[in-house]
Every structure is written in C-alpha cells, then in structure tokens.
Amino acid sequence: MGSEEPYVTQLAPGVSAFVQPDGGWCLNNAGIVTDGGDTVLVDTAATERRARLLRRRIVEGGAPPPRVVVNTHHHGDHTYGNGVFAPGATIVGHTACRREQLAAGRQLHLVWPEVEYGDIAITAPTVTYTDTLTLHAGDTEVRLIHPGVAHTPGDTVVWLPEQRVVFTGDLVFNGGTPFVFMGSVAGSLRAVELLRGLGAETVVPGHGPVTGPEVYDTVERYLRYVTELAAEGWAADRTPLEVARGADLGEFAALRESERLVANLHRAYAELAGQAPGTRLDPLLGFGDMTEMNGGVPVACHA
Numbered sequence: 001m002g003s004e005e006p007y008v009t010q011l012a013p014g015v016s017a018f019v020q021p022d023g024g025w026c027l028n029n030a031g032i033v034t035d036g037g038d039t040v041l042v043d044t045a046a047t048e049r050r051a052r053l054l055r056r057r058i059v060e061g062g063a064p065p066p067r068v069v070v071n072t073h074h075h076g077d078h079t080y081g082n083g084v085f086a087p088g089a090t091i092v093g094h095t096a097c098r099r100e101q102l103a104a105g106r107q108l109h110l111v112w113p114e115v116e117y118g119d120i121a122i123t124a125p126t127v128t129y130t131d132t133l134t135l136h137a138g139d140t141e142v143r144l145i146h147p148g149v150a151h152t153p154g155d156t157v158v159w160l161p162e163q164r165v166v167f168t169g170d171l172v173f174n175g176g177t178p179f180v181f182m183g184s185v186a187g188s189l190r191a192v193e194l195l196r197g198l199g200a201e202t203v204v205p206g207h208g209p210v211t212g213p214e215v216y217d218t219v220e221r222y223l224r225y226v227t228e229l230a231a232e233g234w235a236a237d238r239t240p241l242e243v244a245r246g247a248d249l250g251e252f253a254a255l256r257e258s259e260r261l262v263a264n265l266h267r268a269y270a271e272l273a274g275q276a277p278g279t280r281l282d283p284l285l286g287f288g289d290m291t292e293m294n295g296g297v298p299v300a301c302h303a
Helices: 048-060 095-104 108-110 185-200 214-237 239-244 250-254 260-272 282-292
Strands: 007-012 017-019 029-035 037-044 068-070 089-095 127-129 130-135 140-145 158-160 165-173 202-209
Touching: 007 202, 017 239, 029 048, 037 130, 068 130, 068 185, 089 095, 108 185, 127 250, 130 165, 158 185, 165 185, 165 214, 185 282, 202 214, 214 239, 214 260, 239 260, 260 282
Parallel strands: 037 068, 068 089, 089 127, 165 202
Antiparallel strands: 007 017, 017 029, 029 037, 130 140, 140 158, 158 165
C-alpha cells in the first residue's frame, strides 16, 4: 500500500467514504451507501488488491456487497476494480463513461506499466444514462447528475439530497491540482456552479480528504488561473510547456501534482482553437509534457 492505509469514514447514517491517502495519482476515493440490506458503491480502485480491500471494508462495516456500482467517470483508478464487484453488481455510468472506458481499455497499464494491477478485466457500465438517473439504497435516494463535459466527457455527480452529501468524482481534487486534459476548462467551471447549487454540506472529492463546499472556491480560482494563463500564452504564441515552465503558481504551488498545469493548458489551448469540449488530445503529448515539467522524472502512479 502507501505510507498511509486507506480508511473508511462515516459521513451520515448509512453513508461512508473510503479514502486513500494521500490522494495523489491513482489514489482515489470511493463512496458506500447502505441501509444494511442494500448497498450502492461509488467508484472502485486502481488495482485488484485495493478493490478487494474496499470490498472487505464494506463487509466489515456490516453492509452486504454492493448490488450497484456507480462510476463517476471512466479513468482506471475509479473503474479498474469494477471486475471485483461484477457480475454480482450492476455497473452504472454515463453513456460517455461507458464509451470512453471501452475505448481506453487498459489505460493505466499504458501510462504506468510497472504497477502491479493484479487481475484486471475492463468492466464497463452495462446501465447508462444521459442527463439524470435516480437510484435507491433502501430508503436512501441516490441521484446521478451529468454536469456536461468537465473532467471527462462522461462525468457523474452522485448526490444524496437527504444527507446533504455529494460524491464529486474528479470534478474536485482536495489538496491536489485539478486535471481537465480529457474534458473542458469552461465545462469544469460550469460543473463547479452546478455543485454549489446542490447545497451539499459534505463533499467527497475524487482525491484527497473529505471536506466541505469551501473546496469549490479553490477549484474555481485554479480553473480561472488556467484560463487567464492560456489566453496570455496563446496571444504570445508560446507553447503550453513554455507557459507552464514560466508560470508563477502562487497559492496553487501548495497543490500536489502541479505538473498537471501543462496538460490543463493543452486543453485550454484546444478550446481557444475552437475545438469542442472533450475532443481527444494526444495523451503522449500531455503526459510527456508533464514528465518534462517534473524534470524528466515520469509522473508516478502511487497505487
């Protein structure tokens, strides 16, 4: 595992978060919603070992294994563990989540081949939706909301209106740098407004500690910073890597994975060029430039 073990924290009766410190690359969070007889799981994990630990923690907490797994988006750290829970659980996600997951295949293996992922079978959602979908774990209402293209084309916000708890997926990183290379800068700003409008009291980010709605302010400021930086660089005919290397991160220097700035600038440049949100960019270019930002040291998966 990592230097800190994953842990389960209760957020409300029947609602918990499975948190994987320190929330860096590949160390995501998951959500557990149960009435003791029925369980809905929000996201899985990047490796078979971590997904099996998640399953064990669910059962140790007195809940049955999930009958439904919701994927907040297609990235492997949130979906690679789906196969540990299927076929006993139905995998649910946005239509674009299924499409992107099937297209990406063994995505993490391509970026980080040295990681011991275990027995990973790509298991995409078999139930999909386009705008909203409501599930129930016993009497608990679980609303799925598509915010539009933001972190990825197929994001899902999981909102528990009675408990005032929201699972944001990677629309929110708490303590980490936002990452919109596969989505949209403008769309991510709109997603922040959608999240604010829900009125959640407890926010479970895709990565990092459970927090409150104040985290939205940091995400929004960062996205506006990227927007302004990109506009200046675009006007000066400078590459995203040149702009990122010369940037003053200011308050954002404290966020983990600051190398994501150059990938985010690639997305912002694509939007300035008139490309549609979520248009596929070359992942070798994005991750290559992030490696350059790290001084030639590869971006590391911590799973």
